[in-house]
Amino acid sequence: MHVSKKNRLVMCRNIGAALVLLMAASQTAFAGVAQIRGKVVVPYSTGLFAGTPDASSNAAALHAAKLAAWDLYTARFNDAKMKIYLVNKEKFVGNIDEFVKNLAIVDQQVDAGTHTLNMVVRAEVNETAVDSILDSTSVASRQGTGSGSTLVFLFLAREATKAKTFDPRVAKVTKIDSSKASMEKAVDSDDTEASGSKNSDIEETTYGGSVERKRSLVTYEVTSPEDVTAAMSDVLDTSGFEVASYDDVATNCGGVDRSIVMKEFSASDDMSPQTRRSVINASRQCGAFLFATGTIDVGVQDTDPVSGNKRVYVSVRGQVWDIRQMLPRKVASVGPVQFAGLGPDDDVATRNALNLASRAAAKALVDQLNAKQIH
Secondary structure, rough: OOHHHHHHHHHHHHHHHEEEEOOOOOOOOEEEEEEEEEEEEEEEOOOOOOOOOOHHHHHHHHHHHHHHHHHHHHHHOHHHHHHHHHHHHHHHOOOOHHEEEEEEEEEEEEEEEOOOOEEEEEEEEEHHHHHHHHOOOOHHHHOOOOOOEEEEEEEEEEEEEEEOOOOOEEEEEEEEEEEEEEEEEEEEEEEEEEEEEEEEEEEEEEEEEEEEEOOOEEEEEOOOHHHHHHHHHHHHOOOOEEEEEHHHHHHOOOOHHHHHHHHHOOOOOOOHHHHHHEEEEHHHHOOEEEEEEEEEEEEEEEOOOOOOOOOEEEEEEEEEEEOOOOOEEEEEEEEEEEEEEEEOOOOHHHHHHHHHHHHHHHHHHHHHEEEEOOO
8 A cells, every 4th residue: 555755754754753562572583583462652744524543544654563572583593693683673673564573453542532453463574584684795705615613612501300309408596785773772670780681683585597598509400402403503503603513523633521510510610720721722722713511401391381282391501611712701691581482392392492492592592692703
């Protein structure tokens, strides 16, 4: 439907001043599509002697609804991704129809008194296209095969098998203050004067103390599933980084075996200083510029109340270190962030959760590396 340039400019100015996002975005991503749902309020104009929106206002309102859905989507960007997006914002806003698809008005109410449309909208965002455009602006993505930075990553999946808790240690202190009071009394009896004293003990008791709590000791079963490796490698590869296996580093450049790292992560959230020095030195000797490490912890398992499928939560955290100099520098980090995976049974739900968390973590790390123009 055609909208005159004048009406479009007027509507854009009005929308810029009056567009309000009243609901937080509800976003679900699958197969490269992000689903957005939210409520927007936009002004409208009316035709002559009419109290309802005219055709041009309806068209402008739909365009405004797309922009509002887009704003809800981009509001979920992390800081690094937002930084890249803002530089390229016009590429998206100027071609909003290419990215926001299948806009549907779930509910609409006309407020004739204020000349506003109150709409609940649902839309889909082509997330694959968005990521492709943002990634194409990075230095890393413009390099040919073999020209990118070599990145060694060591991400491990953990599931708690035993947790040892400690009762609070209570220390009680009792303080007793004693004092002695003296009393003299003169007694007159006839011509005889007598004096005497009476002593009494007064005790004051004060109670106090402290409570010492000791952190629970958790033992994990640590694995290195191929699903995590494949998902993270896919994101890193397509973003222009050259991914190398740590097993190859250990074999060719003398780093400690992966099993040693896994054993340490079974009782701690990090490697020992000796192990860390070994893996970084070996990676550096093999020509790697970047080293990434992290864990994905498998947590609560329950049933999704909506679908009835099994649901598994995982928590991911990770860091990327620039190891070109003697002192490694942390250049990117993520988490801890929680994700949930669904499936017909616990095993499938766990694999889906691990895949989702791996891809999300890799994307977050890549966004930060791109923002710093590390390639």
